[in-house]
Structure formats: structure tokens, C-alpha cells
Amino acid sequence: MDSLFPVTLTLNGVIATHEVSQRTTLADFLRQTVGLTATHVGCEHGVCGACTVFVDGRIARACLMFAIQAEGRDIRTLEGFAGDRRMEVLQRHFHERNALQCGFCTSGMLATAHQLLEGSPDPSREEVRESLSGNFCRCTGYHAIVDATLDAAAELNAATVAPEAEPAC
Amino acid sequence: MLKPDPAKQRDGAYVGQPVPRENARRLSQGRGRYVDDIAFRNLAHVAFVRSPHAHARILSIDTSAAQALPGVVDVVTGEEMKGLCTPWVGVLAHFPGLKSAEQYPLAVDVARWHGEPVVAVVGESRALAEDGADLIEVEWEELPAVVDAEAALAGDVPAIHPELGDNRAFRLEVGQGDTASAFAEAAVIAEEEFRFGRHTGLTLEPRSIVADFDPSLRQMTVHHSTQTPFQMQDVLARHFGLEEGNVRVIAPDVGGSFGLKLHVYGEEMAACALSIRLGRPVKFIADRLEAFQTDIHARDHLVKARMALSRDGEILAMEVDDLTGIGPYSVYPRTSAVEGNQAIRLMGGPYRMPNYRGELNIVFQNKTPMCQYRAVGHPIACAVTEGLLDKGARALKLDPLAVRQRNVVTADMYPHTSPTGYVFERLSHEECIASLASLMDYERLRREQAEARQRGVYRGIGLATFIEITNPGPAFYGVGGARISAQDGCVMKMEPSGDIRVMVSVTEQGQGTETIMAQVAATHLGVPLERVSVYTGDTQTSPYGGATWASRGAGIGGPAVMKTALALKANLLETAAVILQAEAGDLDIRGGAVVNRKDGTQRMELAELGRIAYFRPDTLPADFHPEMTAARHYVPQGYPFAFTNGIQASHLEVDVETGLVRLLDHWVVEDCGKVINPLLVEEQIRGGVVQGLGGALFEECLYSPEGQLLCGTMADYLTPMAGEMPDIHMAHVETPTLTSPLGAKGVGEAGTAAAPAAVMNAINDALSPFSAEVTQMPFTPERILTALGKV
Numbered sequence: 021m022d023s024l025f026p027v028t029l030t031l032n033g034v035i036a037t038h039e040v041s042q043r044t045t046l047a048d049f050l051r052q053t054v055g056l057t058a059t060h061v062g063c064e065h066g067v068c069g070a071c072t073v074f075v076d077g078r079i080a081r082a083c084l085m086f087a088i089q090a091e092g093r094d095i096r097t098l099e100g101f102a103g104d105r106r107m108e109v110l111q112r113h114f115h116e117r118n119a120l121q122c123g124f125c126t127s128g129m130l131a132t133a134h135q136l137l138e139g140s141p142d143p144s145r146e147e148v149r150e151s152l153s154g155n156f157c158r159c160t161g162y163h164a165i166v167d168a169t170l171d172a173a174a175e176l177n178a179a180t181v182a183p184e185a186e187p188a189c
Numbered sequence: 190m191l192k193p194d195p196a197k198q199r200d201g202a203y204v205g206q207p208v209p210r211e212n213a214r215r216l217s218q219g220r221g222r223y224v225d226d227i228a229f230r231n232l233a234h235v236a237f238v239r240s241p242h243a244h245a246r247i248l249s250i251d252t253s254a255a256q257a258l259p260g261v262v263d264v265v266t267g268e269e270m271k272g273l274c275t276p277w278v279g280v281l282a283h284f285p286g287l288k289s290a291e292q293y294p295l296a297v298d299v300a301r302w303h304g305e306p307v308v309a310v311v312g313e314s315r316a317l318a319e320d321g322a323d324l325i326e327v328e329w330e331e332l333p334a335v336v337d338a339e340a341a342l343a344g345d346v347p348a349i350h351p352e353l354g355d356n357r358a359f360r361l362e363v364g365q366g367d368t369a370s371a372f373a374e375a376a377v378i379a380e381e382e383f384r385f386g387r388h389t390g391l392t393l394e395p396r397s398i399v400a401d402f403d404p405s406l407r408q409m410t411v412h413h414s415t416q417t418p419f420q421m422q423d424v425l426a427r428h429f430g431l432e433e434g435n436v437r438v439i440a441p442d443v444g445g446s447f448g449l450k451l452h453v454y455g456e457e458m459a460a461c462a463l464s465i466r467l468g469r470p471v472k473f474i475a476d477r478l479e480a481f482q483t484d485i486h487a488r489d490h491l492v493k494a495r496m497a498l499s500r501d502g503e504i505l506a507m508e509v510d511d512l513t514g515i516g517p518y519s520v521y522p523r524t525s526a527v528e529g530n531q532a533i534r535l536m537g538g539p540y541r542m543p544n545y546r547g548e549l550n551i552v553f554q555n556k557t558p559m560c561q562y563r564a565v566g567h568p569i570a571c572a573v574t575e576g577l578l579d580k581g582a583r584a585l586k587l588d589p590l591a592v593r594q595r596n597v598v599t600a601d602m603y604p605h606t607s608p609t610g611y612v613f614e615r616l617s618h619e620e621c622i623a624s625l626a627s628l629m630d631y632e633r634l635r636r637e638q639a640e641a642r643q644r645g646v647y648r649g650i651g652l653a654t655f656i657e658i659t660n661p662g663p664a665f666y667g668v669g670g671a672r673i674s675a676q677d678g679c680v681m682k683m684e685p686s687g688d689i690r691v692m693v694s695v696t697e698q699g700q701g702t703e704t705i706m707a708q709v710a711a712t713h714l715g716v717p718l719e720r721v722s723v724y725t726g727d728t729q730t731s732p733y734g735g736a737t738w739a740s741r742g743a744g745i746g747g748p749a750v751m752k753t754a755l756a757l758k759a760n761l762l763e764t765a766a767v768i769l770q771a772e773a774g775d776l777d778i779r780g781g782a783v784v785n786r787k788d789g790t791q792r793m794e795l796a797e798l799g800r801i802a803y804f805r806p807d808t809l810p811a812d813f814h815p816e817m818t819a820a821r822h823y824v825p826q827g828y829p830f831a832f833t834n835g836i837q838a839s840h841l842e843v844d845v846e847t848g849l850v851r852l853l854d855h856w857v858v859e860d861c862g863k864v865i866n867p868l869l870v871e872e873q874i875r876g877g878v879v880q881g882l883g884g885a886l887f888e889e890c891l892y893s894p895e896g897q898l899l900c901g902t903m904a905d906y907l908t909p910m911a912g913e914m915p916d917i918h919m920a921h922v923e924t925p926t927l928t929s930p931l932g933a934k935g936v937g938e939a940g941t942a943a944a945p946a947a948v949m950n951a952i953n954d955a956l957s958p959f960s961a962e963v964t965q966m967p968f969t970p971e972r973i974l975t976a977l978g979k980v
């Protein structure tokens with residue numbers, strides 16, 4: 021039987037301590053120990069992107085990290101994005117554009133798209149395709165995911181540009 | 190982007206509207222509930238020791254160290270597993286002569302493919318079960334492996350199952366007319382050998398099951414990532430000796446299926462057997478290596494084919510020999526004969542081809558079992574037909590578009606019977622070709638292609654006309670003895686609130702089944718869409734049916750829901766008429782309220798009807814019993830299948846120095862009959878196209894000469910990713926089937942059917958200045974450079 025070690029991390033904004041075995045991956049920790057199942061596991065070897073989460077504000081593959089490596093770090097999963105405007109706009113456009121079918125890739129896609137729009141608020145179609153190329157989707161053929169990401173970018177840009185466009189009074 | 194039309198929706202006409210899926214809202218917020226997300230108490234986990242050889246005899250198994258490991262709950266070998274369940278054989282009576290051998294959940298005595306499960310180890314966690322599996326010692330005697338399908342029938346090759354005599358699983362000849370004379374008369378004979386590599390379904394959610402047996406009642410509840418809960422209920426009941434009613438199969442959210450999740454797999458049967466043995470829930474979730482080793486593989490065909498054409502490009506005849514390797518067993522319960530059978534019967538399907546001869550040979554080999562995956566047989570038939578047609582057209586210096594226009598079955602010919610006996614009610618090839626030509630601006634693209642060639646840039650345009658089998662009737666499985674339902678059922682009720690609950694036997698794996706069923710129910714009942722909830726995937730609460738496969742959800746489930754909605758509406762109006770002291774025929778339901786049929790004046794809300802019917806029936810006449818529920822079933826009739834049709838085009842660029850293919854654009858014009866939801870239809874097509882592009886360009890399950898599977902990770906099995914995929918442009922032609930009141934035919938497989946053929950033809954078009962050709966999928970840079978004579 022595995023020995024357990026305590027790990028203290030910030031998980032979705034809350035500092036928490038959990039007991040984990042050395043060999044538990046961050047993905048299994050999130051899903052099995054904590055019960056946060058928005059993060060999915062599709063390959064367990066860093067290729068499919070289904071397990072993508074934020075580690076200290078940057079996307080990372082939760083299957084390639086051990087849970088004990090999360091000690092002292094800030095981990096954010098899709099569950100931790102409630103109230104985040106960029107994520108909510110992305111989610112709405114994924115829904116409206118039917119940019120997901122089975123939904124198994126979606127959390128990872130959203131995380132990647134979120135980071136893209138943070139660094140590049142007005143990406144080209146090619147740029148979106150390029151930056152989502154580490155996330156495998158078996159169902160959609162990607163076209164709708166690209167559309168939805170661009171639609172979200174347009175809405176977010178309209179919202180940030182509009183107040184400046186108003187005449188000063 | 191497609192947007193719902195608010196005016197139409199106000200009228201309650203949801204059928205035909207691009208309504209987004211409520212499920213997509215839930216799933217986009219990470220609220221999915223896949224099998225592995227569901228919590229169970231006292232859960233045990235199973236891991237497997239697998240055969241490291243393609244073919245080997247088990248001499249001994251030492252489980253003692255694993256048994257002694259803390260955290261290991263149970264260890265079961267193949268021999269012990271034999272006592273826990275009855276064996277199965279993947280044959281059906283309507284494939285006469287098809288043979289296969291008995292199978293149990295684990296290999297007994299001999300393992301016949303690399304990765305076949307041999308010993309099951311149950312642990313308190315998956316990691317502990319794997320620790321136990323690592324401690325098991327199996328002594329093997331390697332046997333000669335039959336790896337290549339071509340070698341399987343050679344005289345000196347041993348039979349994989351000695352009791353079956355040889356390695357031929359099935360042989361079939363089909364045809365009509367006099368091909369010999371047609372070839373003798375031909376102006377041009379296009380002849381080619383096509384190879385279709387093995388690939389696999391690669392659902393992002395791997396195969397998943399939790400079996401939970403309650404010994405006190407001998408009841409088993411199975412949460413299963415499956416397309417076919419009823420089929421699995423039947424299989425589990427029969428092979429474990431349980432009452433069918435004591436087996437409940439629940440398919441929660443399913444993370445992709447594509448035909449992969451409707452076969453019987455040893456690991457899943459083992460998990461059920463172990464739950465019965467242990468009296469506690471047992472979970473199996475395949476990891477990616479296990480998925481590559483044991484999920485069914487697809488395709489694996491070697492086709493030698495030729496086409497006879499007249500001087501003006503008319504197809505006179507085809508002759509086709511298809512050899513396909515299915516691994517060591519025909520897969521249960523649907524058999525591995527369906528893919529080959531459809532491949533040789535679909536050849537030449539879109540065209541007025543008078544003469545045809547097709548021969549199919551299915552052989553056993555020591556590789557992962559092969560069985561139905563999205564577009565069963567279609568990509569083979571389509572690529573062979575379309576490839577030969579282009580080759581013939583090139584020899585005759587005819588334009589590929591024109592040669593297709595010349596040969597397709599025309600509007601005046603329906604109903605039309607193909608040389609292999611398929612009957613087409615009404616297809617729309619001519620409109621689809623015309624629509625494609627304008628959608629892609631064919632003439633301009635050809636001009637640009639010629640200009641680019643001057644600059645040393647080699648672009649290709651490839652076309653592929655297709656037909657797609659949908660809505661199979663009982664002839665597909667039932668007549669062969671399989672207990673796989675050809676009909677579907679629906680139960681619909683109005684609750685006191687006026688809300689509508691729909692239980693339907695077709696299932697959801699992300700394609701949007703539940704949404705289109707809600708659209709059909711809301712439209713024909715006359716209620717707002719948001720008041721309709723649809724429930725699928727639970728054998729205990731849903732009416733019995735075939736579920737979702739062979740693109741049958743909309744075409745068979747749809748009319749079942751439509752019939753039920755009309756029946757429930759009649760029931761509700763009867764009660765309303767009694768309450769309102771009116772004639773039911775003068776009333777209607779619109780916008781969720783009972784109205785006067787003539788002028789639409791509202792008479793009562795459905796919630797008021799519900800209140801009276803459920804809580805104040807005392808105010809109704811004696812002997813009147815309000816019916817608030819209806820149930821109906823629908824069986825496809827008239828034709829053995831429905832057929833859809835369409836055409837695809839690929840535009841790409843080949844780098845003749847590196848052999849790399851860059852996809853520039855892809856177009857699809859399809860006719861799936863009545864379109865219930867264009868948003869979902871288009872995404873079904875796009876997703877299907879990209880699976881086809883994967884098979885055409887990247888995906889291949891490679892084996893060593895000894896039969897070792899060489900792709901164990903997604904790093905060595907290439908998949909289509911966003912960066913390499915083109916935009917996919919679409920247009921629709923609608924030819925509703927007259928055999929169903931709804932007119933929908935289905936759309937699940939059309940994209941996959943023709944995309945590989947379109948890409949192949951585009952590559953060969955690009956390579957035509959070099960007189961180079963590729964016909965072996967996937968079209969890797971190496972194969973393209975070989976064709977160019979550069980390597």
C-alpha cells in the first residue's frame with residue numbers, strides 16, 4: 021500500500037491540504053482525491069490535452085505532474101472559473117456554436133483558448149488553429165471550436181473597446 | 190453562423206432550426222458525468238496482465254506473489270474465468286459460412302493477439318491492481334504469428350484456430366451482368382491496387398465500465414460507456430445467467446463512440462464477472478495503451494480492382510477483389526463481416542454501372558480484432574470507385590466533375606436498384622454535384638491550379654461522390670439471429686406543471702440526439718422547446734430499442750418521437766375537450782397552451798390542464814380517465830435501408846520535395862433527407878470528415894513483422910489536430926424519405942465515407958504532372974516521395 025504525504029496548495033482560490041501518494045498525478049488527485057471531474061484524462065502521457073489546467077496562471081498538463089509537485093502552487097481547474105468573464109464568454113460561444121459534441125476535450129480546449137485570448141486578444145484564424153493544436157478533439161473536426169474562439173474574442177474585444185469609443189463629456 | 194429564426198420558433202416550428210444543445214451548455218461548464226466521474230462506495234478496480242506476444246501458448250501462470258500483495262483483492266486467470274461466464278462466438282446466420290471461434294473474457298491456453306487480456310487482477314485502487322499484475326509470472330511458448338492478411342491463406346501457414354481448419358473466416362461473391370464482355374469492349378481500363386491501413390476509433394474517453402452486482406437479489410447495475418444499452422443488457426443477462434430484467438445498463442455521458450463502443454470486449458465482460466464473484470462494484474477504465482491494443486481496429490483492406498470505361502467516360506463495369514484481415518476473431522455480437530460485406534456492395538453505388546463482380550475474402554490474423562467503426566465499409570468502396578473513375582478520366586482526358594455528372598444515377602431512374610441489390614428510394618446526385626461546383630467555384634479553382642503549376646506549386650482538387658447506408662431494418666442483424674433491435678420506442682408524459690418528459694431508446698454520445706428529439710416533440714406537441722426534457726440511455730427507464738448506430742438515431746428515433754407526440758397531443762386534447770366542454774377537433778395545442786384551432790384564441794394553459802387532470806379529476810365526468818402519457822414505437826419499413834448521398838471535394842497542396850500534404854479547403858454537399866437541426870448536421874459532417882482525413886493522412890496501427898503493435902501512445906499514432914485541418918464548407922440538398930413521416934434519413938457517417946477518397950484524388954491530381962500516384966492509406970510523406978521516385 022502506498023504511503024501518503026501531505027500537500028498544501030491553492031486550489032481554485034482556496035488554500036487546502038490533502039494527503040496524496042507519491043505516484044498520484046495531479047490529474048488523478050483532482051479527479052479522485054478532490055472530486056473535481058471537469059478535468060479529464062484522455063492519454064496520461066501529455067499528448068491529448070484533455071487534462072489541461074492552470075498551474076500558477078499558465079496552462080499545464082495535469083497528467084504530467086505529480087500531485088506532490090503542486091505543493092505551494094496555485095492550481096485552477098475549469099470549476100474555478102465561475103465568474104471569470106473571459107471564460108464565461110468562451111463557454112457561451114462553445115455552447116451556441118456547438119463547438120463540442122461529447123465534451124470530453126472541452127475543459128482542456130477552453131483552458132487553452134482562455135490563455136490564447138489573454139495573450140492575443142484578437143487572434144487570426146490560423147493563430148487559433150495553431151494554438152489549439154495541442155488539444156485533441158475526436159468529435160468536432162475543430163472548425164466549430166475555431167469559430168467559437170473567434171466569436172468569443174470578438175465579443176470580448178467589443179466589450180473592452182466600446183467604452184473608449186464613447187465621446188467624453 | 191447559423192442562427193435560429195425567432196419567428197419560426199414562436200410558431201413552434203423547431204424542426205429545421207439550428208437549435209443549440211442544452212447538453213453542450215452543461216458539458217462546456219465541466220458538468221459532464223462520464224462513467225469514471227461517478228462515485229461508488231466499496232469500489233474495486235481491475236487491471237489486466239496481457240499477452241506480450243502476437244501468438245503464444247500459456248504454459249503456466251504463477252499468481253502467488255500478486256495474491257500476497259496488500260491491496261490486491263482477487264486474481265483470476267483465463268481458466269478460472271471460464272467458470273464465470275458462457276462463451277460467445279461472433280457469427281450470424283445471415284452471413285452463411287462465416288466462422289469464428291469461442292471466446293471468453295480472458296485468453297484460455299493460447300493468446301492470439303499482442304495485448305489480449307490473460308489474467309485479471311482486482312485491487313483496492315487501479316495502481317494497486319497494476320502492482321499486482323506486475324508480479325504475475327506467465328510462462329509462454331511462442332507460436333508462429335499470422336500477421337499479414339495476404340499470408341493468412343498460404344498453404345504452409347498454420348490455422349490460428351486449428352478447429353476451424355484454415356484462416357479464412359468468410360468468403361462472398363456478389364455481382365450482376367457480364368463484366369467480361371464489358372472489359373473486352375472498354376476504351377479504357379483503369380486498374381489499381383488499393384491498401385487501407387488499420388486505424389482505430391480513438392474516442393477521447395476510453396472504454397469505461399463499472400459493474401455492480403447485488404448478490405441478495407442477483408441484480409446487476411452496469412454504468413457503461415456504450416452506444417447500445419439494450420444490446421448489452423441482453424448480452425450480460427445471457428452470458429452470466431441472469432434474468433434480463435435483473436440487468437440494468439446505464440449509459441451516462443459518453444465521451445465519443447463512433448461504432449467503437451457497441452462491441453463486446455473481454456475486459457468489460459471480465460469486470461462484470463468479477464463483480465458477480467466479489468459482490469462489490471468493479472471498475473475498468475482502459476488506459477490509452479489498452480485502448481490501442483484492444484479497442485476494435487478498423488479497415489485493413491487490400492483491394493485489387495478495375496473499372497471499364499467507354500470512350501466518352503461511361504462506366505461499363507467494375508471488378509473488385511477485397512481481402513480484409515479481422516484479427517483472430519469475428520467480433521461479437523455484430524460480426525466482423527459487416528465492413529467487408531458493405532465495402533463490396535457499395536462499390537460503384539452512386540453510378541449507373543450495369544455490370545459488376547465483387548469478391549470478398551475475410552481472413553484471421555494475429556492482430557487486434559477488427560470490427561465496425563464509423564462509416565463501415567464506405568471509405569473503402571468510395572475510395573476504390575472514385576479513385577478508378579479519376580484514373581479512367583485522366584486516361585480519357587475528361588474533367589473529373591463532368592465524368593461524375595455523366596455517370597450518376599439520375600432523378601428519372603428512382604427507385605433504382607444497384608448491381609449488388611441495394612435499392613435507392615430517391616437520391617439527388619445531380620443537384621449535389623451542381624451545388625458543389627458553385628460552392629467551391631470549381632472553374633476558378635481549376636484556373637488557379639494551372640497558374641500555380643506554372644510557378645512550381647502543386648495543388649490538387651479531388652472529388653468523391655458518395656452514398657451512405659442509414660436506418661437499417663431487421664435485415665441488418667435481427668434476421669441473422671442477433672438480439673439487436675431494429676425498432677425504437679418512445680414514452681412521453683405531461684407532468685402537472687405542463688412540462689413534457691420524453692424517454693426514448695435512441696442514445697446520445699454528443700451528436701445531439703436528445704436535442705433533436707426535443708425539437709421533434711416540441712414541434713408536434715405544440716409546446717415551447719424549453720419545456721421538453723429528453724432522457725436516454727437507461728434500460729430501466731427507457732422503452733426498448735436499438736439505440737444509436739448506423740446513423741439511425743434521427744431516422745428511426747425521430748419518427749418514434751413524432752408519433753408519440755401526436756398521440757400524447759390527442760390524449761391531452763381529449764381531456765381539454767372534456768374540461769372545456771368543446772370538441773377535441775376544434776382545439777389545438779400551441780405555445781404550451783390549449784387554443785381554438787380556428788383562431789388560436791387561448792383556452793387554457795397546459796399547467797391548468799395538468800392541475801385538473803392530476804389533482805382534481807373529481808371535477809371531470811365519471812368514467813373519464815385523463816391519459817397524460819403516450820407510448821409509440823417505430824420500425825423502418827419499405828426498404829431494407831435508407832440511403833443518403835452527397836459529394837465532397839478536397840483542395841490541397843503537395844510539397845514535392847518533402848512529400849508533405851497541406852490541406853487548403855474541404856467542401857461537402859450532402860442530402861440527409863429532412864434536416865431537423867442544421868447546426869448539428871453540419872457538425873456531424875465536419876467531425877466525420879476529419880475522422881476520414883485522419884485515416885487518409887495520419888492514422889495507422891503499425892505492427893512489426895512478429896505482430897507487435899508499434900503504436901502504444903498518441904505520440905506514435907498521429908491524429909488530426911486543429912493546425913493541420915482545413916475549414917470545411919457545407920451546403921445541403923434536402924430529399925426527405927417518403928417512408929417516414931419525419932423524412933429524416935441520418936447523417937452520422939457521410940463525412941467519414943468520402944473524405945479519404947477526396948483527399949486521395951486530390952493528391953493524385955496534384956501529382957499528375959509527375960505521373961505519380963498513391964493508393965496506400967495513410968498517405969504519409971514517405972509514401973508520396975516513394976511515388977515520386979525520390980526515396
Ligand code: FES
Pocket residue numbers: 060061062063064065066067068069070071072081082083084
Ligand atoms: S491526459 Fe494529459 S495530455 Fe492527455
Ligand code: FES
Pocket residue numbers: 119120121122123124125126156157158159160393444445699
Ligand atoms: S467533443 Fe468529443 S473529443 Fe472533443
